[in-house]
Amino acid sequence: MSSFWSANLPKIGQMIAAIAIFLAVLGAIFFIAGRANGKKQKPIAITIFLGPALVLLTFGLVGPAIKTFLFSFKNSYSTKWVGFRNYQWIFTDPDMRIVLRNTILWLVITPLITTALGLILAIFLDRMRRESIAKSLIFMPMAISFVGASIVWQFVYNFADPSQPQTGLLSTIVRHLGFSPTNWILTQPLNTFLLMVIFIWVQAGFAMVILSAAIKAVPADIVEASALDGASGWKQFRSVTFPMVRSTFIVVLATMVVTTLKLFDIVRTMTGGNFGTSVLSNEMYSEVFVRFDTGRGSAMAIVLFVMVLPILIYNIYNLRRERSIA
Amino acid sequence: MSILNRTRTPKRAAKGLAESNPGRKLLGSKFATITVWTIAALWTIPTLGIFTTSFRDKKDIVTNGWWNIFIHPHLTLANYHAVFFGDGQSGLTNGVLPYFINSLVITIPAVLFPITIATMAAYCLSWVKFRGSDFIFFFIFALQIVPIQMSLIPLLQLFTGGVHLGTVTLIPKLGIAGKFAGIWLPHTMFALPLAIYLLHNFISSLPRDLMEAAHVDGASHFTVFRRIVLPLSVPAIAAFSIFQFLWVWNDLLVALSFSAGTEGIEPVNAKLAGLVGTWGSHWEYLTAGAFVTIAVPLIVFFSLQRYFVRGLLAGSVK
Numbered sequence: 193m194s195s196f197w198s199a200n201l202p203k204i205g206q207m208i209a210a211i212a213i214f215l216a217v218l219g220a221i222f223f224i225a226g227r228a229n230g231k232k233q234k235p236i237a238i239t240i241f242l243g244p245a246l247v248l249l250t251f252g253l254v255g256p257a258i259k260t261f262l263f264s265f266k267n268s269y270s271t272k273w274v275g276f277r278n279y280q281w282i283f284t285d286p287d288m289r290i291v292l293r294n295t296i297l298w299l300v301i302t303p304l305i306t307t308a309l310g311l312i313l314a315i316f317l318d319r320m321r322r323e324s325i326a327k328s329l330i331f332m333p334m335a336i337s338f339v340g341a342s343i344v345w346q347f348v349y350n351f352a353d354p355s356q357p358q359t360g361l362l363s364t365i366v367r368h369l370g371f372s373p374t375n376w377i378l379t380q381p382l383n384t385f386l387l388m389v390i391f392i393w394v395q396a397g398f399a400m401v402i403l404s405a406a407i408k409a410v411p412a413d414i415v416e417a418s419a420l421d422g423a424s425g426w427k428q429f430r431s432v433t434f435p436m437v438r439s440t441f442i443v444v445l446a447t448m449v450v451t452t453l454k455l456f457d458i459v460r461t462m463t464g465g466n467f468g469t470s471v472l473s474n475e476m477y478s479e480v481f482v483r484f485d486t487g488r489g490s491a492m493a494i495v496l497f498v499m500v501l502p503i504l505i506y507n508i509y510n511l512r513r514e515r516s517i518a
Numbered sequence: 519m520s521i522l523n524r525t526r527t528p529k530r531a532a533k534g535l536a537e538s539n540p541g542r543k544l545l546g547s548k549f550a551t552i553t554v555w556t557i558a559a560l561w562t563i564p565t566l567g568i569f570t571t572s573f574r575d576k577k578d579i580v581t582n583g584w585w586n587i588f589i590h591p592h593l594t595l596a597n598y599h600a601v602f603f604g605d606g607q608s609g610l611t612n613g614v615l616p617y618f619i620n621s622l623v624i625t626i627p628a629v630l631f632p633i634t635i636a637t638m639a640a641y642c643l644s645w646v647k648f649r650g651s652d653f654i655f656f657f658i659f660a661l662q663i664v665p666i667q668m669s670l671i672p673l674l675q676l677f678t679g680g681v682h683l684g685t686v687t688l689i690p691k692l693g694i695a696g697k698f699a700g701i702w703l704p705h706t707m708f709a710l711p712l713a714i715y716l717l718h719n720f721i722s723s724l725p726r727d728l729m730e731a732a733h734v735d736g737a738s739h740f741t742v743f744r745r746i747v748l749p750l751s752v753p754a755i756a757a758f759s760i761f762q763f764l765w766v767w768n769d770l771l772v773a774l775s776f777s778a779g780t781e782g783i784e785p786v787n788a789k790l791a792g793l794v795g796t797w798g799s800h801w802e803y804l805t806a807g808a809f810v811t812i813a814v815p816l817i818v819f820f821s822l823q824r825y826f827v828r829g830l831l832a833g834s835v836k
Contacts, residue, residue: 252707
């Protein structure tokens, strides 16, 4: 046990030291800069408040993004310009076609189902008894890592030879229903949909929680007034509640699309991208870190970026409108 | 801010309102209740599966399904013992605890650093108006969609070789690859766009009069930030901290890229992912290991979920 502490205490010490230095530097800067007054105060404040974030973003995201863009037109070792060859490969290679098809399937199906399910749950949950318990249970997978989730779902999708007893939940249920189970994870294209189920399982709670708060923010008197006017059930939902949560619905939907595009862990840990389940973000990682082809990997990143661009533009458009109203 | 008050509607009032809830009236409230509990059960069963499996004997796991534990309860703690202390033959000679500590050492600063920097930036973009501040805000917002995979190689190059423009060295090599700082820094960078956006939502909705009054009294931006903005932003800061904690603890991509193979700094989640490969059929260890890894975020989430929902939404839902 003593060797355990001699190996691990220095790590904790390192962490405490890093935090202490960080806070001390910040405190010192605040103290000194706070003395400044007059005309200089504002530029100094801007530099100190915004500077660190901008420097980190420049080196962490902006610079790499530009670099990636340039790399996408170069060969695998970035030594020669190759024009659009990497892009051409993405759109013509037969294996890449499957990857693109999967990415689009993911993009179209999962955000919609997840957000719609979140909305239905939020509506059904609203003012239900023991609302918070049900909410916690449904939200719980959000706290589980995708690595953990993949182990969890192995016990659902596991398949054994028909002569053996089944230990997978899905196989057992299917067998009790009188059908014979197949090897779920190997069956194309079913396996992609089975991976989507995991995504929905993880993310639906998030959509539910956000939409639930939006529903609670609808003023009760509006709902009551519409009830007095004779609107009920579906009509009331369609003409009163939904219009009031529409903007939240779209924000959640957009967030889900971005999360779907960055999706990496589920595919990586469940199938490693094999058996026709790969998506762009996983393929990109394999290309760069396994096959060491920076050119192709970068081109995939740019394709991914272009796919999310419309959502981004739409979001910024909405954001600007909201800000000009406020 | 009105949402915050509404979510705290007293229970009795809530019951009275049930009749006026259009959604639940939609298909009858009994149907709604049954649907919700069915989904809640469906959502819990998979997790229950590995929880029970982690207490089962190796032989039982491969011969029959985990639900049999309710028919023939036969529990063992051997799997947890092996995971915590190592069992000699597994890929985990010293047990899971060193990786657990790595995870903590990675996560705590990787939450604290970005939150501090993002709160400062969010305050600046909301209350220190200057030309171009709107443009910077939208630009940072847009950075959310940059795939992290794009940044991994340039960052590794920065850590090992510095940044050069031609022959001019802009930044000398940082030499932090394979050290904790080499994981804190990427996490901090990647967290900023979302953190600044969410905190900006909250901080910009703080009352204007308060800020103006403080400035009239001669307070500098630094004083306003410390004395007014920080204390009032606690709900939003807490919410984002929980979010970031879950994100960093559960992260695999950054961990794989910046700590892979470096025994001394690898977090528990990355180790677990590696064990899925090497342990393969050792389900008894994998489930116990997975549950140990899941336990921390679950505890954090369940004890703090109140703050999570409240703070994350304030100012963002209209």
